[in-house]
Amino acid sequence: MGAIATAAVAIAAGEAARRGHAIDELRRQSAEREAALHRQLAEQESATVRMAEETLPKAMGRLQQGTPAEEVLRGIDHDSHVGPRFEAANLDVLRYVLRAVEAQEDLRDSAQRAFVNIARRVQAIVHQQAQELREMEDRHGHDAQVFGDLLHLDHRTALIGRLADSIAVLGGARPGRQWQKTIPLFNVLRGAMSRITDYQRVDLHSVAEVGIIGRGVEPLIHAVSELLDNATRYSPPQTRVHLTATEVQSGVAVEIEDAGFGLTDEARVRAERALAQNATSGLDLDDLGEAPRLGLAVVGRLSHTNNFKVALRASAYGGVRVVLIVPPNLLTTTPAPGGALAKAASLPPPRHPAGPWGRRTAPPPVEEPMPAPRGVNGLPQRRRRTRAVAPPVRRPKPAVPTSDSASPVSAAPPPQAGLWLAAFQEGISGEPRAESPAHRRHGLSAEESEQ
Amino acid sequence: MSDPTHDRPRTWEEGGPERLYVITSGRSVAAEDGPLDVVTLIVTKKDVPGSGMQPEHAAIIHICDYPLSVAEISAYLHLPVSAVTVLLADLLESGHVEARAPIPAASLPDVELLEAVMHGLQNL
Numbered sequence: 184m185g186a187i188a189t190a191a192v193a194i195a196a197g198e199a200a201r202r203g204h205a206i207d208e209l210r211r212q213s214a215e216r217e218a219a220l221h222r223q224l225a226e227q228e229s230a231t232v233r234m235a236e237e238t239l240p241k242a243m244g245r246l247q248q249g250t251p252a253e254e255v256l257r258g259i260d261h262d263s264h265v266g267p268r269f270e271a272a273n274l275d276v277l278r279y280v281l282r283a284v285e286a287q288e289d290l291r292d293s294a295q296r297a298f299v300n301i302a303r304r305v306q307a308i309v310h311q312q313a314q315e316l317r318e319m320e321d322r323h324g325h326d327a328q329v330f331g332d333l334l335h336l337d338h339r340t341a342l343i344g345r346l347a348d349s350i351a352v353l354g355g356a357r358p359g360r361q362w363q364k365t366i367p368l369f370n371v372l373r374g375a376m377s378r379i380t381d382y383q384r385v386d387l388h389s390v391a392e393v394g395i396i397g398r399g400v401e402p403l404i405h406a407v408s409e410l411l412d413n414a415t416r417y418s419p420p421q422t423r424v425h426l427t428a429t430e431v432q433s434g435v436a437v438e439i440e441d442a443g444f445g446l447t448d449e450a451r452v453r454a455e456r457a458l459a460q461n462a463t464s465g466l467d468l469d470d471l472g473e474a475p476r477l478g479l480a481v482v483g484r485l486s487h488t489n490n491f492k493v494a495l496r497a498s499a500y501g502g503v504r505v506v507l508i509v510p511p512n513l514l515t516t517t518p519a520p521g522g523a524l525a526k527a528a529s530l531p532p533p534r535h536p537a538g539p540w541g542r543r544t545a546p547p548p549v550e551e552p553m554p555a556p557r558g559v560n561g562l563p564q565r566r567r568r569t570r571a572v573a574p575p576v577r578r579p580k581p582a583v584p585t586s587d588s589a590s591p592v593s594a595a596p597p598p599q600a601g602l603w604l605a606a607f608q609e610g611i612s613g614e615p616r617a618e619s620p621a622h623r624r625h626g627l628s629a630e631e632s633e634q
Numbered sequence: 635m636s637d638p639t640h641d642r643p644r645t646w647e648e649g650g651p652e653r654l655y656v657i658t659s660g661r662s663v664a665a666e667d668g669p670l671d672v673v674t675l676i677v678t679k680k681d682v683p684g685s686g687m688q689p690e691h692a693a694i695i696h697i698c699d700y701p702l703s704v705a706e707i708s709a710y711l712h713l714p715v716s717a718v719t720v721l722l723a724d725l726l727e728s729g730h731v732e733a734r735a736p737i738p739a740a741s742l743p744d745v746e747l748l749e750a751v752m753h754g755l756q757n758l
Contacts, residue, residue: 313653324715325716330716334662366650377653377655
């Protein structure tokens with residue numbers, strides 16, 4: 184009995200111990216599984232975070248640089264910690280997003296291309312027309328009425344051209360016009376004035392005597408014309424806008440100062456933001472809106488590609504002072520260094536080429552000192568002097584005067600005046616005798632010239 | 635950007651970037667109807683270009699050391715006659731140049747008369 188009981192207890196204890204073991208085992212297993220699940224969850228979570236914070240932005244970046252979506256997808260490193268289904272799902276999400284963005288980018292790109300394309304065509308027509316207008320201006324230059332009308336048309340055409348240029352620049356295109364040769368800064372600034380509505384209100388003051396190398400010319404003209412346009416547009420019509428350019432340590436500073444209403448701090452921040460806009464972000468259609476924003480966006484774009492530095496400050500006149508710094512790598516010496524005349528590149532040619540003018544420039548050093556005092560005294564005096572000399576010579580021998588009249592003038596003019604009168608009277612009386620020393624001398628000179 | 639017009643060579647290098655209306659400040663007719671004609675002779679009076687003078691003005695002062703007709707100035711500066719007239723009107727007003735009326739052909743003495751005088755002199 185006791186033995187049976189003992190055996191039963193032993194069995195029960197053994198069973199209990201076995202079950203305890205089993206339970207422990209199960210607990211351990213479940214804990215392990217739980218840990219594994221936790222780990223998996225954490226990995227999936229981190230994979231999702233990585234996707235959001237790392238993979239997707241990087242893929243977007245590559246996509247915006249122009250890499251096709253499929254290639255971007257291929258370049259993504261595989262995450263081996265998460266299950267294949269999870270990874271596949273992640274990739275699918277990525278693919279959908281990238282494709283959608285790519286489609287969007289394509290759309291924007293083609294819109295941008297279309298804009299640039301249209302702008303280019305307008306530019307081409309405007310250039311053509313500007314050239315023809317210039318020819319017409321030459322052709323009808325003598326008719327003030329027609330000439331005035333042509334100037335008017337020319338001006339309007341230049342305004343259209345600038346608008347087309349602006350659209351092209353915002354579309355990311357290079358400038359339409361290209362200048363091969365260096366252009367003096369003075370002419371570049373006048374070129375900028377040519378493209379704004381109120382160019383008559385711009386006072387072009389002292390300009391540093393530097394040249395702008397060809398590739399910098401068009402962007403600078405365009406940037407300055409946009410700034411000038413803003414300056415004239417946002418200042419009262421009766422005020423002047425001052426344009427100067429001075430050499431500074433970091434290049435040349437082009438300053439535009441208006442007497443307008445000035446900028447509030449808020450407006451200045453906004454303007455500077457428009458200027459600093461990222462140039463690589465492509466065409467922002469909003470930029471094509473109102474004038475200051477369009478202009479500033481264009482200037483920002485041009486500054487970014489050409490390293491211009493633009494700063495807005497309050498002007499002493501109460502308006503805005505814009506300083507645009509042209510970097511030294513776009514500067515060179517002026518092709519025609521010298522005074523004010525040399526500032527106009529197209530002007531000096533008549534002085535140099537062989538032509539009527541070329542021949543004329545040579546004598547002046549010799550001739551110039553002579554006519555100047557005569558101009559003051561007037562012509563009659565000169566005539567009197569030559570008359571004093573010429574007649575006595577001419578009387579004995581009419582052929583001589585040309586060779587003789589020039590040199591003796593300065594040699595002995597005072598005595599001759601009186602002597603000539605004596606000789607004349609002798610001539611009148613019909614006695615060409617060599618009596619007086621003066622007469623002898625004249626006879627002598629006549630003989631000399633005969634030989 | 636691949637647009638077709640992009641690499642087309644442009645013939646824009648001739649001349650400066652400025653347009654004529656900037657050079658004449660938008661004027662096409664001289665302020666007062668001056669006595670300027672295509673054949674009017676222009677001579678420099680003051681050969682000292684004022685500071686801040688437009689290069690075109692300075693150029694006219696420079697080349698008119700020797701009397702030049704308006705037409706000649708126009709040719710040398712490659713500017714239309716009307717534009718030159720506007721610039722000359724400025725210079726006349728500031729006293730930098732003076733205009734001399736051309737000698738009208740009709741006022742020249744008769745050739746026969748001149749010959750008669752010449753023969754007379756030779757016969758003396």
